Amino acid sequence: MKAAVYYGPRDVRVEEVSEPNLEPGEALLKVMFCGVCGTDIKTYLRGHPMFEPPCILGHEPVGEIVEARPGQDAVARGRASVGVGDMVAVAPYVPCDNCRLCLKGRQEMCASKAGIAGAFCEYIRIPGEVVAKGVLEVPEGMSPRVACLAEPVACCLNAVEATPLDPGDCVLITGAGPMGLLMLELCKARGAGEILVSEPSKTRRMEAARRGARIIDPRAEDVGDRVKAETGGDGADAAFVCVGAADALESAMASVRPGGSVNLFGGFPGGSRVMVDPNAIHYSEIALLGSFGFAPRHFHMGMRLLASGRLDVAGLVTREFALDDVCLALDAGASGEALKVLLRMGENE
Numbered sequence: 001m002k003a004a005v006y007y008g009p010r011d012v013r014v015e016e017v018s019e020p021n022l023e024p025g026e027a028l029l030k031v032m033f034c035g036v037c038g039t040d041i042k043t044y045l046r047g048h049p050m051f052e053p054p055c056i057l058g059h060e061p062v063g064e065i066v067e068a069r070p071g072q073d074a075v076a077r078g079r080a081s082v083g084v085g086d087m088v089a090v091a092p093y094v095p096c097d098n099c100r101l102c103l104k105g106r107q108e109m110c111a112s113k114a115g116i117a118g119a120f121c122e123y124i125r126i127p128g129e130v131v132a133k134g135v136l137e138v139p140e141g142m143s144p145r146v147a148c149l150a151e152p153v154a155c156c157l158n159a160v161e162a163t164p165l166d167p168g169d170c171v172l173i174t175g176a177g178p179m180g181l182l183m184l185e186l187c188k189a190r191g192a193g194e195i196l197v198s199e200p201s202k203t204r205r206m207e208a209a210r211r212g213a214r215i216i217d218p219r220a221e222d223v224g225d226r227v228k229a230e231t232g233g234d235g236a237d238a239a240f241v242c243v244g245a246a247d248a249l250e251s252a253m254a255s256v257r258p259g260g261s262v263n264l265f266g267g268f269p270g271g272s273r274v275m276v277d278p279n280a281i282h283y284s285e286i287a288l289l290g291s292f293g294f295a296p297r298h299f300h301m302g303m304r305l306l307a308s309g310r311l312d313v314a315g316l317v318t319r320e321f322a323l324d325d326v327c328l329a330l331d332a333g334a335s336g337e338a339l340k341v342l343l344r345m346g347e348n349e
């Protein structure tokens, strides 16, 4: 089968590799589409400690189950309901549900996750644990392209769940890439009042404005001053920093009201250090939080939300490439000219 193999920064080659072999309890997914995520792009540009080359990137697959081996895992958990011929979205990893962090309800931080290998290829093996906890049928009528967003939506839901947000609250989002725009949609669905979006790219600002946000160009004005001005001097109730940049964190800290929260939702380059005024945390009780990844409940919620039509995801996927053009897909994502990019395997329409 064909696979896009990552050999190091800017070196991804489409090659013939052997098809995976299944163990009992496992399933084989014929990948139809796979989202290109910020993590894939970062790895392509500068490497990533989690991805040791050579390996296959991609973790947002949607496809058809073409083979399923009976086995303990899926059957014992009563989740063998997904079978051959079903179109499904697959979570890239699932928690063990047994470790200290899982038992404390922090499954996204599980240290013993089971997961799939990279999905920028024609077929992937789905381990039994993932069959049991991380495979969701694509709801009737939903495009498989939209179903690829279940994982990114799940990551956003994890962040929204971790951040205090009351109906009518004012939210600041820094960064209007695909994740920032999804976060904007989720904040709307969660009942946020005014949403301000800070983003240097004009096209991305326009996309945020089209979705009802007030927009800020951080290169033209001070984000904190503008947010204060828009909120009668109070500041935002919560800020989601959807970009790993020190100035974005600093402007978010300067934008939230006393008792508000700042959630670092984008990863920073390794070795990053930022200046934070500890008194903003002490005297103003500003909570500095972070969110990464998702738990199975977020994946389920994400799929249900996508099926409900409450999220305006039209216009979020702006480019689609064949597997052979994986480098063009990664370049399109990296340049910022596209929003969400998808890879299409085979002849799918």
Ligand SMILES: [Zn+2]
Residues within 6 Å of the ligand: 037, 038, 039, 059, 060, 151, 152
């Ligand atoms: Zn992702």
Ligand SMILES: [Zn+2]
Residues within 6 Å of the ligand: 095, 096, 097, 098, 099, 100, 101, 102, 103, 107, 110, 111, 112, 113
């Ligand atoms: Zn665990």
